Amino acid sequence: MKGKRILAALLAGCMVTAGLAGCGESTGGGSSGSTGSTATSGKVKLTALFVKHSLTKDVTKMKWLQQLEDKAGVEIEWQQISADWDQKKSAMFASGEIPDLLFNAVDASGSDFVQYNGLFADMTSLIEKDAPNISQMFKDHPETKTLVTTTDSKIYATPSYQALWPKTNGTMYINKTWLDNLGLKVPTTWDELEQVLLAFKSKDANKNGSTSDEIPMDFNGFDGAYGLKNLLGSTGMQITGISPLGYFAEDGKIKNYYVDDRFKTVMKFVQKLYKEGLINKEAVTQDYSKFQSVARGSGKTAKVGFTWGWEAGDRFGNELKDQYVAIPQLKESTDTQKVCYSYDYYDLNYRSNSVAMSNQCKDKDAAMKFIDAFYNEKNSIQVLFGGMNDTDKGTKENSDGTYEVLAPADTSIDPGTWKWTNTFADDGPLYIRDEMKTKLKLGTDMQAVTKEKSVYDDVLNTVDPKKNVYPQQFMKYNQDDINTMAMNQANITNITDQTWSTWMTNANKNIDSEWSAFVTSLNNAGLTKNLEIRQKAYDEYLKTVK
Amino acid sequence: MRQASAGGSFAATTRKRSVGYYLKRDWQLWVMILPAIVYILIFCYGPMYGLQLAFRDYDFSKGFTGGQWSGMKYFMQYFTSPMFWPTLRNTFLIAFFSLVCGFPVPILLALVINSIHSKNGKRAVQTAVYMPYFISTVVMVAILQIMLSPTTGMLSNLLKAMHLVPQAANLMGDASSFIPIYVISGIWQGAGWNSIIFIAALAAVDSQLYDAAKVDGANRWQQVWHVELPAILPTIIILLILNMGNILSVGFEKTFLMQNALNKSVSEVIATYVFNVGIKSSQFSFGTAVGLFNTLVNFIFLVVANQISRRVADISLV
Numbered sequence: 001m002k003g004k005r006i007l008a009a010l011l012a013g014c015m016v017t018a019g020l021a022g023c024g025e026s027t028g029g030g031s032s033g034s035t036g037s038t039a040t041s042g043k044v045k046l047t048a049l050f051v052k053h054s055l056t057k058d059v060t061k062m063k064w065l066q067q068l069e070d071k072a073g074v075e076i077e078w079q080q081i082s083a084d085w086d087q088k089k090s091a092m093f094a095s096g097e098i099p100d101l102l103f104n105a106v107d108a109s110g111s112d113f114v115q116y117n118g119l120f121a122d123m124t125s126l127i128e129k130d131a132p133n134i135s136q137m138f139k140d141h142p143e144t145k146t147l148v149t150t151t152d153s154k155i156y157a158t159p160s161y162q163a164l165w166p167k168t169n170g171t172m173y174i175n176k177t178w179l180d181n182l183g184l185k186v187p188t189t190w191d192e193l194e195q196v197l198l199a200f201k202s203k204d205a206n207k208n209g210s211t212s213d214e215i216p217m218d219f220n221g222f223d224g225a226y227g228l229k230n231l232l233g234s235t236g237m238q239i240t241g242i243s244p245l246g247y248f249a250e251d252g253k254i255k256n257y258y259v260d261d262r263f264k265t266v267m268k269f270v271q272k273l274y275k276e277g278l279i280n281k282e283a284v285t286q287d288y289s290k291f292q293s294v295a296r297g298s299g300k301t302a303k304v305g306f307t308w309g310w311e312a313g314d315r316f317g318n319e320l321k322d323q324y325v326a327i328p329q330l331k332e333s334t335d336t337q338k339v340c341y342s343y344d345y346y347d348l349n350y351r352s353n354s355v356a357m358s359n360q361c362k363d364k365d366a367a368m369k370f371i372d373a374f375y376n377e378k379n380s381i382q383v384l385f386g387g388m389n390d391t392d393k394g395t396k397e398n399s400d401g402t403y404e405v406l407a408p409a410d411t412s413i414d415p416g417t418w419k420w421t422n423t424f425a426d427d428g429p430l431y432i433r434d435e436m437k438t439k440l441k442l443g444t445d446m447q448a449v450t451k452e453k454s455v456y457d458d459v460l461n462t463v464d465p466k467k468n469v470y471p472q473q474f475m476k477y478n479q480d481d482i483n484t485m486a487m488n489q490a491n492i493t494n495i496t497d498q499t500w501s502t503w504m505t506n507a508n509k510n511i512d513s514e515w516s517a518f519v520t521s522l523n524n525a526g527l528t529k530n531l532e533i534r535q536k537a538y539d540e541y542l543k544t545v546k
Numbered sequence: 547m548r549q550a551s552a553g554g555s556f557a558a559t560t561r562k563r564s565v566g567y568y569l570k571r572d573w574q575l576w577v578m579i580l581p582a583i584v585y586i587l588i589f590c591y592g593p594m595y596g597l598q599l600a601f602r603d604y605d606f607s608k609g610f611t612g613g614q615w616s617g618m619k620y621f622m623q624y625f626t627s628p629m630f631w632p633t634l635r636n637t638f639l640i641a642f643f644s645l646v647c648g649f650p651v652p653i654l655l656a657l658v659i660n661s662i663h664s665k666n667g668k669r670a671v672q673t674a675v676y677m678p679y680f681i682s683t684v685v686m687v688a689i690l691q692i693m694l695s696p697t698t699g700m701l702s703n704l705l706k707a708m709h710l711v712p713q714a715a716n717l718m719g720d721a722s723s724f725i726p727i728y729v730i731s732g733i734w735q736g737a738g739w740n741s742i743i744f745i746a747a748l749a750a751v752d753s754q755l756y757d758a759a760k761v762d763g764a765n766r767w768q769q770v771w772h773v774e775l776p777a778i779l780p781t782i783i784i785l786l787i788l789n790m791g792n793i794l795s796v797g798f799e800k801t802f803l804m805q806n807a808l809n810k811s812v813s814e815v816i817a818t819y820v821f822n823v824g825i826k827s828s829q830f831s832f833g834t835a836v837g838l839f840n841t842l843v844n845f846i847f848l849v850v851a852n853q854i855s856r857r858v859a860d861i862s863l864v
Contacts, residue, residue, distance in 0.1 A: 090830075093828075284719050285806045483829060486829055494629060498807060501807035
């Protein structure tokens with residue numbers, strides 16, 4: 001009863017505020033009256049919203065940002081949100097009352113611009129006039145412009161490009177210390193993996209005297225970056241992107257792996273592993289923070305044998321990271337010819353809608369100049385890795401024009417956490433020039449990332465970007481398509497979520513005999529239609545790829 | 547709330563007077579009720595104009611009332627969606643078991659507390675049982691997660707030791723245990739609080755009735771059956787009718803928080819579905835239509851329960 005009332009109040013709230021917004025537009029907008037006015041100091045006052053990482057500290061405490069604001073001649077009143085933005089967003093956007101600038105707040109697919117038509121400013125001419133850095137980025141990397149240009153040739157947000165990130169997100173780890181303890185070799189096929197996991201389970205791999213505390217295998221959901229989907233590559237399926245809802249491209253055709261036989265193969269293998277007690281019992285029900293903390297073990301004693309993660313230090317903590325090694329993609333069996341690994345280059349290096357501007361912003365030129373300031377060479381580095389000054393201690397500029405990412409000033413913190421705490425990091429607007437690949441000395445975490453992920457270089461370098469890569473943020477849809485896809489996807493996800501988890505955890509389920517009914521139910525839930533819409537958008541996208 | 551028979555005779559004996567007469571005569575009462583009326587008008591009736599969203603294609607630039615008229619499109623979309631029956635069934639089952647299992651408990655609790663003679667003991671018990679009500683849903687579900695974890699959960703290990711659940715069970719990730727966990731934890735949390743109204747009703751029972759019953763040789767059990775239960779029966783029925791009006795309003799927060807991939811087949815209820823489609827995917831018209839449908843079903847249940855109770859027991863709302 002109480003929940004219902006809250007929901008009702010929420011919906012009612014949306015309705016009332018959106019109704020008011022209707023009136024507000026004709027009278028010139030409510031709360032934004034105060035913005036755009038000139039402060040006593042002669043600076044332009046603007047409001048901004050930043051959807052930040054939960055670790056990130058108060059942005060007004062970042063000195064580099066203060067310097068940037070001063071230089072751009074603006075005074076920003078920051079509103080910072082670090083949780084549940086996707087729930088708060090609808091209420092705020094539908095009300096029509098948005099801050100002048102929105103950092104990392106609009107949907108990457110651009111559906112917000114379609115849905116809330118008229119709420120955001122078209123920046124096309126502003127960029128030409130006030131934004132030399134962004135214009136430079138569009139010239140150096142025309143695909144960044146494609147990324148943010150809507151079907152009707154407007155630009156409602158500025159993109160980001162960060163050049164330095166690897167081609168894949170998840171790394172496959174195995175505990176080398178455990179392998180050595182038991183005299184085993186690194187597995188290369190699914191069968192070998194199963195044997196290794198069985199040994200982890202029964203032979204006290206971490207040598208603490210107990211055979212029951214080892215978790216042979218752990219992962220985060222099916223289609224998470226560190227989830228079971230990474231096993232699909234063993235069967236020769238090329239998947240793209242961090243959270244693709246199952247969609248991937250194969251020979252220019254958009255498909256969904258949930259209705260692909262290779263998904264069935266993976267599920268049968270995983271069901272077997274689960275039946276043998278090799279998979280963390282809480283793999284489905286645990287949240288991300290528990291998934292992370294379990295792998296950090298206790299002290300020097302590791303708990304998890306085989307899993308996926310971003311980087312060893314991030315995944316296992318400083319105490320345990322040396323126990324783990326990155327291993328190449330497994331083969332389904334010894335006769336497997338081709339293996340693949342998730343190609344996430346676009347997701348990791350491009351972000352489509354970094355900053356958007358309210359259509360009601362009073363001083364659009366000042367706002368645009370402020371946004372552009374983030375994109376200059378030096379500021380972009382500060383946005384990503386922290387300020388170049390004695391307070392922030394994030395990065396430094398050497399006398400020869402090169403840059404360096406400093407080790408965390410607090411030695412108890414790993415570099416990744418340090419970065420996310422002290423600056424906008426990957427959530428900020430930025431343009432890291434390609435020459436930074438040689439001019440910028442990265443922190444130990446990023447060096448480790450590059451080194452660990454090099455085991456996938458061979459498979460990732462052979463990927464054909466015109467046929468087998470499906471970067472979803474480049475796709476453009478119209479309002480009808482967005483609505484149809486959203487409705488269908490809610491139904492599809494509802495089925496896929498419960499099906500994969502039930503198949504895995506319930507050994508009595510016969511995947512073969514349930515398969516065709518499952519595929520039919522997905523197609524009936526709208527998958528056929530969604531694939532059609534996506535294919536259309538993908539074909540359009542391919543025309544822009546050179 | 548009143549008994550239907552109580553007011554009838556009074557109304558019949560007075561002459562018809564104008565509304566103004568009553569306003570003037572009882573103005574102090576009207577002033578007292580004014581804030582409540584204003585609240586209901588602004589926050590309950592006011593937003594209702596937005597319900598037309600269920601019959602329109604929502605268009606941000608035109609506001610709530612400007613979208614194209616689309617008739618029953620969004621209702622049909624829901625009725626023909628593969629999620630229609632699952633969400634309706636799940637919502638109904640959860641609400642049904644919450645009502646059937648949860649409704650009698652506060653009554654029993656009230657009878658038990660009422661029969662405690664020591665005044666301090668009574669207070670201590672009462673406080674102890676209604677404290678859980680003040681735990682927020684988020685914390686409550688976190689407690690459940692911890693207590694029922696398949697490896698370290700105290701409660702799940704206890705249940706396993708007593709062989710009440712299979713040794714391999716992951717209770718939070720099991721479709722068949724979702725409703726029991728939901729209902730039992732709900733009873734634990736709410737029974738004490740809900741019993742307050744019954745305790746209040748019991749306190750009003752005339753002590754002469756007990757004395758008379760004792761003189762007639764009634765034992766403790768017979769006193770409960772013939773004195774206490776009849777005394778609180780109107781309260782019970784009124785509350786039952788009100789609860790019937792919420793038969794499809796399963797708490798959003800708790801279902802949402804307890805939901806995971808493994809129990810989704812039973813935990814996806816109308817409220818969470820509206821949230822996923824309506825709010826998260828910005829399908830406002832569809833969300834409004836489903837919400838309106840939900841409210842209509844609740845309304846029908848309320849009216850039917852009220853009618854039945856009026857016919858059978860002559861007790862009803864208005």
